[in-house]
Amino acid sequence: MTSSPTDLSAPYPPIMPFDTGYLSVDGIHNIYYEQSGLKDGVPVVFLHGGPGAGSSPRHRQFFDPMHYRIIIFDQRGAGRSTPHAELRNNTTELLVSDIEKLREKLGISKWHVFGGSWGSTLALAYAIVHPDRVLSMTLRGIFLMMQKEIDWFLYGIKTVFPEVWQDFVNVLPENERSDILGNYYKLLTHKEQAVRLRAAQSWAAYESLCCTLLPRPGMVEESKTPDHALPISRIEAHYFLFNKFSPDNYLLKNIDKIRHVPATIVQGRYDMVCPPETAFALHDAWPEAEFIIVPDAGHSAFEPGILSALLRATNNFRAIKSKIA
Numbered sequence: 001m002t003s004s005p006t007d008l009s010a011p012y013p014p015i016m017p018f019d020t021g022y023l024s025v026d027g028i029h030n031i032y033y034e035q036s037g038l039k040d041g042v043p044v045v046f047l048h049g050g051p052g053a054g055s056s057p058r059h060r061q062f063f064d065p066m067h068y069r070i071i072i073f074d075q076r077g078a079g080r081s082t083p084h085a086e087l088r089n090n091t092t093e094l095l096v097s098d099i100e101k102l103r104e105k106l107g108i109s110k111w112h113v114f115g116g117s118w119g120s121t122l123a124l125a126y127a128i129v130h131p132d133r134v135l136s137m138t139l140r141g142i143f144l145m146m147q148k149e150i151d152w153f154l155y156g157i158k159t160v161f162p163e164v165w166q167d168f169v170n171v172l173p174e175n176e177r178s179d180i181l182g183n184y185y186k187l188l189t190h191k192e193q194a195v196r197l198r199a200a201q202s203w204a205a206y207e208s209l210c211c212t213l214l215p216r217p218g219m220v221e222e223s224k225t226p227d228h229a230l231p232i233s234r235i236e237a238h239y240f241l242f243n244k245f246s247p248d249n250y251l252l253k254n255i256d257k258i259r260h261v262p263a264t265i266v267q268g269r270y271d272m273v274c275p276p277e278t279a280f281a282l283h284d285a286w287p288e289a290e291f292i293i294v295p296d297a298g299h300s301a302f303e304p305g306i307l308s309a310l311l312r313a314t315n316n317f318r319a320i321k322s323k324i325a
Contacts, residue, residue, distance in 0.1 A: 013061070020034045029090075031073055035070065038068060044068045045114070048115075052235030085230040113127060113135075139263065141279075146244075149278060157210055164210060171199055188234045212299065264291075269296070271297070
């Protein structure tokens, strides 16, 4: 039995977790996790974006709760994990390790992996290291942490959102705008909280305004709350500066390790945060993966066409029932 929506334009109904907790992963970080859906269902792990964006209750609603055991967690420094917005011991390699520690703690042999934006980066990085633990992959708004993608985010968006970009860089003196990332990082790690928060809210608003094809009322205000703005801006800047892959195209070069894994790639045609060029490159390297271009969408997972494609993917992957290695 499934509880599939009558159409794929709306997510599954809201549900509450049957289990929540914290996993201590080192001497600094404690990772919040939760489980919802079917206790003995097929496990799926949700990897949120950012890095630093954190998870929310609505992320449970991508999955059929009568089929999936839905595992959601907040990555280091994000959401309900502690310490809040912490940059120490915060690397992609450590996040991959955290996913494995969580899998082992929960007694899971294999699971489906779902990730969008930075979550797609982390999903790929995890699967490349642990391909034998992955039943399927649902990836959205592809980001591969290549320098040209970071440059687009910091400078290229100006070509489409010039007024939004101008507000973004107005936080910096004009003579510091040739190095937006480095000089923003100085503000985001400033000793004064007010300086950090002002820069964080500007960064978060910039990303939010470029995230959807059409403006979404209230989205910018939500993004500027300190609980959201500080971790997403600080952790993104930290990763862009200090956690790039080597070589730059590491994920693409290692796709052969996971080409046997069933996968769906969902990409908005007008995604300004993670432009479609990257998703095309991923599919070129991984032709076996289903590739869906949503013609009337930007970056957000909750735009109608993207939501529909993601629901269809997670529903289709219900046919993969194995929970045994």
